[in-house]
Amino acid sequence: MASRPPVRGGQRGRSPWHGYVYVLPAFAVYFAFAVLPALHTAYLSLFEWDGVTLGDWVGLGNYAEILRDPVLRRSVFNALVLVVFFSFVPIVLGLLSTGLLARHRRPGMGAYRFLFMLPQVVPLVAVGVTWRWLYGDDGVVNQAFGAVGLDGVTRAWLGDFGVALIAVGLVGTWVLSGLCMMLFLSGVQKVDPSLYEAARIDGAGPVREFVSVTLPHLRGELAVAMTVTTVAALASFDIVYVTTNGGPGEQTTVPGLLVYRLAFSEGKVGLASALAVVLGCLILGIVYLINRLSRPES
Amino acid sequence: MNTVARSERWSGYALLTVIAIAVVIPFLSVFLASLQPAGTPVVGLTWPERWSWDNYGTAWSVAGFSDLIRHSLVIAVGVVPACLVLATSAGYALGTMRLPGSNAVAAFFIAGLTIPVELIVVPLYFDLRSLGLTNSYLGVILVEIALFMPFGVFWMRTHFRSTPVSLVEAARIDGASSATVLVRILLPLARPSLTTLGLLVFMWSWNQFLLVLVLIQDTTKHTAPAGLGFFVGQNSTDIPTLAAGTIIVMLPILILFVVFQRSFIAGLLQGATKG
Numbered sequence A: 001m002a003s004r005p006p007v008r009g010g011q012r013g014r015s016p017w018h019g020y021v022y023v024l025p026a027f028a029v030y031f032a033f034a035v036l037p038a039l040h041t042a043y044l045s046l047f048e049w050d051g052v053t054l055g056d057w058v059g060l061g062n063y064a065e066i067l068r069d070p071v072l073r074r075s076v077f078n079a080l081v082l083v084v085f086f087s088f089v090p091i092v093l094g095l096l097s098t099g100l101l102a103r104h105r106r107p108g109m110g111a112y113r114f115l116f117m118l119p120q121v122v123p124l125v126a127v128g129v130t131w132r133w134l135y136g137d138d139g140v141v142n143q144a145f146g147a148v149g150l151d152g153v154t155r156a157w158l159g160d161f162g163v164a165l166i167a168v169g170l171v172g173t174w175v176l177s178g179l180c181m182m183l184f185l186s187g188v189q190k191v192d193p194s195l196y197e198a199a200r201i202d203g204a205g206p207v208r209e210f211v212s213v214t215l216p217h218l219r220g221e222l223a224v225a226m227t228v229t230t231v232a233a234l235a236s237f238d239i240v241y242v243t244t245n246g247g248p249g250e251q252t253t254v255p256g257l258l259v260y261r262l263a264f265s266e267g268k269v270g271l272a273s274a275l276a277v278v279l280g281c282l283i284l285g286i287v288y289l290i291n292r293l294s295r296p297e298s
Numbered sequence B: 001m002n003t004v005a006r007s008e009r010w011s012g013y014a015l016l017t018v019i020a021i022a023v024v025i026p027f028l029s030v031f032l033a034s035l036q037p038a039g040t041p042v043v044g045l046t047w048p049e050r051w052s053w054d055n056y057g058t059a060w061s062v063a064g065f066s067d068l069i070r071h072s073l074v075i076a077v078g079v080v081p082a083c084l085v086l087a088t089s090a091g092y093a094l095g096t097m098r099l100p101g102s103n104a105v106a107a108f109f110i111a112g113l114t115i116p117v118e119l120i121v122v123p124l125y126f127d128l129r130s131l132g133l134t135n136s137y138l139g140v141i142l143v144e145i146a147l148f149m150p151f152g153v154f155w156m157r158t159h160f161r162s163t164p165v166s167l168v169e170a171a172r173i174d175g176a177s178s179a180t181v182l183v184r185i186l187l188p189l190a191r192p193s194l195t196t197l198g199l200l201v202f203m204w205s206w207n208q209f210l211l212v213l214v215l216i217q218d219t220t221k222h223t224a225p226a227g228l229g230f231f232v233g234q235n236s237t238d239i240p241t242l243a244a245g246t247i248i249v250m251l252p253i254l255i256l257f258v259v260f261q262r263s264f265i266a267g268l269l270q271g272a273t274k275g
Helices: A016-044 A061-068 A070-101 A109-121 A124-134 A140-147 A164-188 A193-201 A206-217 A219-234 A238-243 A255-264 A269-294 B003-033 B054-062 B065-096 B102-114 B117-130 B137-161 B165-173 B178-189 B191-207 B210-215 B224-234 B239-259 B261-274
Strands: none
Touching: A016 A269, A016 B065, A016 B102, A016 B117, A016 B137, A016 B178, A061 A070, A061 A269, A070 A164, A070 A206, A070 A219, A070 A255, A070 A269, A070 B003, A109 A164, A109 B003, A109 B239, A109 B261, A124 A164, A124 A238, A124 B003, A124 B224, A124 B239, A140 B003, A164 A206, A164 A219, A164 A238, A164 B003, A164 B261, A193 A206, A206 A219, A219 A269, A238 A255, A238 B210, A238 B224, A255 A269, A255 B117, A255 B210, A269 B102, A269 B117, B003 B239, B054 B065, B054 B239, B065 B102, B065 B137, B065 B178, B065 B191, B065 B224, B065 B239, B102 B137, B117 B137, B117 B210, B137 B191, B137 B210, B165 B178, B178 B191, B191 B224, B191 B239, B191 B261, B210 B224, B224 B239, B239 B261
């Protein structure tokens, strides 16, 4: 501090805390309308409360209920299945195309970039409504199967017990694949092309080259893609609400949907809060884990 | 280029093209459906025999999409400027000043990036109701500002940290106050970062669904996505009008995306990478 240049005028004698005046408004809004409600959710999760009358303290009873109740357990399981489609498949597709294109000049990427990011910007509700119609009896999906002579497999996809969850998952694949691809393709631009030359001279094939040159350079991007897509899967609400609303049966119920339903239609505010806390902890834990594992050891 | 490399490159482009087509087909399908005569059953991808734009008129006036769009705009107009001002101010202090404990405060903001709407929405409904802020745009605006603040502060802090320290120090030696430094010197340089942040915040606000569904139960006050989600439950058989409504809800954000493509993509990719 002593080495700082002397400051003239109104700054003299100001405490080092003065700068927090600038932070305060943002902090106040963030704290009041995001942090406090999150803590309030944790508090509510300890009560049995219908939202109207006085609540009863039940301690961790609501959490025990989540472990016991098959529908609640099912919703967490479904969310984990969605991770496969929202996260794993898009990342594999992204890595595959990046591996194939990494060492080449890539003209014409502008048009691809525009298209790939398109599902990222439109409302997920509109995406859901669109896919609801694509998956319907008269939708494109059945039309496509019919066109190649597979009339036998056509069905109302979102109403089918066996495939509804997969169908919803593939909507996530559709939304997030482009993002993963663009993340990896822009990440690989930072790789020094001479590394690829060296690898080829050493006799490395495409697979070897991908594993030893491309992949290590994408470590950061990979962590980002995993974080963003996993959170999208676990906290999914919009797409599921519009396409299936959890059905058929509870085949596509996800925690977000149950939080909404339990708190606002079934009058189980405490249970809804407990599920929200479980969801929040699951997300926080996974994000922490991904970022912990992806940090280069130095 | 040898044959292995060439086939590798072609298969790479082939994969990209297949995925690009898969991205386009749903959009095309909805667009074509929106041009079919109202009330008719529509099958998959069918080129309309007659281009009928009437569905847009129906969706706009009869199905009430003009009101929905207006409500969404009211919220976005409240959220975007407030987010920019608060995030710039906090990002400036956390990025350029030597504040005791500023790293901890920044980390506290960044931790908020993981808060899903589900985690806060239940008590928010009851708390805001007791303040008379449910069925009110002000309630939604305040919560959205809070939700977007972690990213906003993080984004502007990253921006201000990358501006040369000498610029600030020189001005301070000339006697400029910290406010003058921000407004006169740093803000003009921050325009690209602010544009990107503004676009992202507008997009998140426009697309927000669960929060609006809970905080605004009066369907006549719904926003565009909430209205669309409600409409699909009521009129799932009238595909042409539904399709037109879907296009109307997507259109504002699509126009922004076409015009500000670079800012959008930079924000979505860098914003994610730096987080």
